[in-house]
Amino acid sequence: MTSRIHAIDVHAEGEPGRVLIGSHLHVVGETMAQRLQYCRENLEPLRRLLLREPRGYPGLCGVLVLPPADPAADFGLVVLEQGGFKPMSGSNLICAVTALVETQALPVHEPFTDLVVDTAVGLVPVRAEISGGKVTRVTVDNVPSFAVAVDHVLELPEYGRVPVDIVFGGQFFVQARAADLDIDLEADAAKQITRAGAVLRAAAQQQFPVEHPENPDIDQVALTMLHGPSPTPGVSGRNAVVLPNGEVDLANPDTWTGSLDRSPCGTGTSGRMAALHARGELVAQVPFVHEGILGTTFTGVVRGTTRIAEHDAVLPSISGRAWITGFSQLVLDDTDPFPQGYVLGDLWGPDAEVELVGVER
Numbered sequence: 001m002t003s004r005i006h007a008i009d010v011h012a013e014g015e016p017g018r019v020l021i022g023s024h025l026h027v028v029g030e031t032m033a034q035r036l037q038y039c040r041e042n043l044e045p046l047r048r049l050l051l052r053e054p055r056g057y058p059g060l061c062g063v064l065v066l067p068p069a070d071p072a073a074d075f076g077l078v079v080l081e082q083g084g085f086k087p088m089s090g091s092n093l094i095c096a097v098t099a100l101v102e103t104q105a106l107p108v109h110e111p112f113t114d115l116v117v118d119t120a121v122g123l124v125p126v127r128a129e130i131s132g133g134k135v136t137r138v139t140v141d142n143v144p145s146f147a148v149a150v151d152h153v154l155e156l157p158e159y160g161r162v163p164v165d166i167v168f169g170g171q172f173f174v175q176a177r178a179a180d181l182d183i184d185l186e187a188d189a190a191k192q193i194t195r196a197g198a199v200l201r202a203a204a205q206q207q208f209p210v211e212h213p214e215n216p217d218i219d220q221v222a223l224t225m226l227h228g229p230s231p232t233p234g235v236s237g238r239n240a241v242v243l244p245n246g247e248v249d250l251a252n253p254d255t256w257t258g259s260l261d262r263s264p265c266g267t268g269t270s271g272r273m274a275a276l277h278a279r280g281e282l283v284a285q286v287p288f289v290h291e292g293i294l295g296t297t298f299t300g301v302v303r304g305t306t307r308i309a310e311h312d313a314v315l316p317s318i319s320g321r322a323w324i325t326g327f328s329q330l331v332l333d334d335t336d337p338f339p340q341g342y343v344l345g346d347l348w349g350p351d352a353e354v355e356l357v358g359v360e361r
Ligand SMILES: O=C(O)[C@H]1NCC[C@@H]1O
Pocket: 015, 061, 088, 089, 090, 091, 092, 243, 261, 263, 264, 265, 266, 267, 268
């Protein structure tokens, strides 16, 4: 017996997103927040199968496109990252919209198709700009984003005391100036960036508990952003986001690893704009062009402001481009000894996870 899974592989400004039109998965829950929780409790084997070797790789993310819980929306979205199931992701949403529109899985109108996406953190309107069937840009009106703390000092092993912002942009981030860690935001510093990013996130989790006021299940600092100025004309700033791909132990430097977001990170840029706005360094309606580690950009803008519980929040939009890279038909044979894939320390950090099923070692 084999199972087959159809996926559309896409990258948004460099960040890969494996899009599954997963309406057959029967994800249970009256709200997307409940469906995200259902995925966490029931679909972990599927997440591992899709993202880990031998079908995936450390830099890979994915998206489940589901029926919306809210009838006002066109589809529901649950994000898969190496760190688990996530409520929202800019690059992954742009990948999903590009895949759905370019394969005409939804009614498409040129030059614009407007859609509403249901996520565990709220409804997200998106606009796809389309020319000759190709999506040329997707603009995401992201969920309210806010700074929980600015210039909060974390105590880090090796790096010392570092001021950080703790922000929410669809996921919680710890964000720091790369210069404060003596790191250049260049592609050839990728290892140094992931090392520092892993330490920052683990320290933030220990020293700064978070909880989204409207969705208490979102209670982890999920990602790290290092940011700094950009020498590129017309670009407002540069950043590198680190995604976890294993457990980090602050006492064990061998575990200080992760993977870089290849895109300029939509949720991270939303959180960054919230922190800049809170400092009075970014005003509404002025484009914020954020460059990622590959030199591609997302263009952000603060559309307005609101409040989320006790937090002043911004309403951020992010726009970027994506390209389909392949149509995959993934196969899982009943006799495959690795039904959840595996991770090995040569690519993934030191925590090998190899579960051999049904085969003598
Ligand atoms: O664009 C984003 O929001 C993201 N890219 C991968 C990690 C984050 O979810």
